[in-house]
Amino acid sequence: MQIERYNEGISLKRSVDSGTDEQRKTVQGIISEVRKDGDAALFSYTERFDGVKLTDLRVTQEELNAGLAALSEEHIAVIREAAENIQSFHQKQQRNSWITTDDMGTMLGQKITPLDAVGVYVPGGTAAYPSSVLMNVMPALVAGVKRIVMVSPPGKDGKLAPVVLAAAKIAGVTEIYTVGGAQAIAALAYGTDSIDKVDKIVGPGNIYVALAKREVFGDVSIDMIAGPSEIAVLADKTANAAEVAADLLSQAEHDAFACSVLVTTSMELAEGVSQEVHKQLELLPRKEIAEQSIRNFGRIIVCANMSEALLAVNELAPEHLEILTENPMEAMAKIRHAGAIFLGRFSPEPVGDYFAGPNHVLPTNGTARFASPLNVDDFQKKSSIIMYSEKAFRANSEKIASFARLEGLEAHARAIEARK
Template sequence: MKIERFAEGISLKRSVDAGTADQRKAVQDIIHDVRKSGDSAVHNFTERFDGVRLEELLVSEREMEEATASLSAEQLAIIQEAADNIEMFHEKQIRNSWFTTDDTGTMLGQKLTPLDAVGVYVPGGTAAYPSSVLMNVMPAKAAGVERIVMVSPPGKDGKLSPAVLAAAKIAGVKEIYKVGGAQAIAALAYGTKTIKKVDKIVGPGNIYVALAKREVFGDVAIDMIAGPSEIAVLADESAIASEVAADLLSQAEHDARACSVLVTVSASLAEEVAAEVTKQAALLPRREIAEASIKDYGRIVVCGNMTEAIEAVNELAPEHLEIMTKDGLEVMAKIRHAGAIFIGRYSSEPVGDYFAGPNHVLPTNGTARFSSPLNVDDFQKKSSIIMYSETAFRQNAEKIADFARMEGLEAHARAIESRGVNESGK
């Protein structure tokens, strides 16, 4: 890993991958075809991209049962416990509608309503991500969403991963379709005969899924356009080099564009971690990916003091931040920008990926400056409630009409005055 000294204004961010012109055109064409031809287009694209011709897109109850039966009792228990942890965390985020009445009798408030239908995209094909099922479904359930639709690309055998289906069953998902890619996003956004449209689409995917989500945004809501994974470790001399290196590599193995950064006040730790990363990466099954990530996007930044180190981390605004310092809680209080913060030696990033409970769908590429992890609020709408009393209306009508005329909106003013209020407000 490259070791460098901290300098004010140092750039730690990657450029946003907006896809190539050919990729964007391909996604637009897929969306157009699905909107035009519906199920037929979905079947054709599934055969073309996933190599399988399906008779039915919908996952049957029998497939669900077979998938669950194929996992061991221990595996099912792990998924269940993770689901319980995630559910408990997100239930604490639930907010209720509220109303308040003043002494004039005017009632104001906010009404929270769950979205009617949400689509959850789960990556598939050559990999299985049951954690993605739980992290996207559990907050929607906690919010009260009644219809949760899951889509995932099938393997060559026309089936979805047993672990993914088991997680969906444990999470209570009843509507699952074997379709992936941009065609899945288009089907969720606009609907087909088989797949009815939803109000919001969440979940990670490849560049074609990300571009498709960008294309349909506005016709349907989306969670975010997530980039490759990121981790920053903020450490002092108390950190253990082998553990820091292992955590950096836990994200580097995701993707060749994943970003792993150590920010430290210890030059000796920097040297030790660099050596450990080289040694450990050589032993990984996904060695080529991890080494490419570390070569292009891995770096170690040595700072003169903890104030500089915290400044560097806040500039990075990382998706995941591990704090491995003697005074972790004090340091955490000074962090302004991070998707998820892991404090202490035993809070390794994969603890959050799978089991602790907080959501692992996090803002990337510096967007933690202004956005948050996926949460219950993402699956609810807020409606403002105004029930103005006659007393308040008469007290304020003239001011409201004057405000409207300041903006040149005469009809607004006359709408107020049409209720029989004269210039004195009586």
């Protein structure tokens, strides 16, 4: 891996594929066709892109049960425990409606209402991600969403992977459709004969899914436009080079555009990690992908001291941040920008990916400067409650009318004065 010295002028931002004009036009065409032809377009695109000819999109209860039955008791127990951990964590995020009153009889408040319907996109086809099912579904359930719709592209057999169906069954999802890509996003946003539209779409996908979510935003809400995965490791001389290298590679194997960065105060650790990365790469089943990721987006940044290292990490604003220092809590207090923070050598990033409970749907490509992990708030909306008593109205009416006229809105002022 490339080792470099940190300076404040260094650019740590990477270039991320935001789609070509041709890809955007393709997505726009797919969305238009789905809006026009509905299910017929879904069947056509599924045959064209997934190589599968389907006659029905909806997954049956029998298929859900079969997916669960295909797993070992050990794997079922692990998924159940992970679901419970995720549910427990997100229950602590719940907000309550509230109302306050004052001595003039004014009542103000906030009403929390879950969204009516949410669509969850789960990547599929050649891969299976039960963790994506749990991480997107459990906070929606905790929020009180009544209708959760899952979509995922079929494998070559025309079905979803048993492990994905098992996770959906454990999470309690009953409305599932075998359709993926931009066409699935269009169906969730605008509806077809088979799939009723939803209010919000969440979940990761390829560039076509990301572009489709961008296109439909405004007609529906979305969680985020997620880029390739990334990890930063903040480490001092106390860190273990082999462990740090393994953690960097855990992200590099995601895809060729994943980003893995070590920020350290120790040149000795930097050199050790560089050697370990290349040694461990040779043993990885996904060596080709990880090697390309490390070559293009892997970096080791050596800083003069911890203050400089913290500046570098906050500039990166990474999706995942591991802190492997002598006093990780002290360093964590100075982190302003990170999607998820993992403290100490026994909290590597995969602990959060699968099991601990916090959500693994995280802001990428520096957006942790202003964005948060997927959470219960994403599946609820807030309504303000306002009730003035006559006493409060009369005490404030002249001020309100004056403010309205300050903005040149005479009818607003008269709506107040009509009650005087």
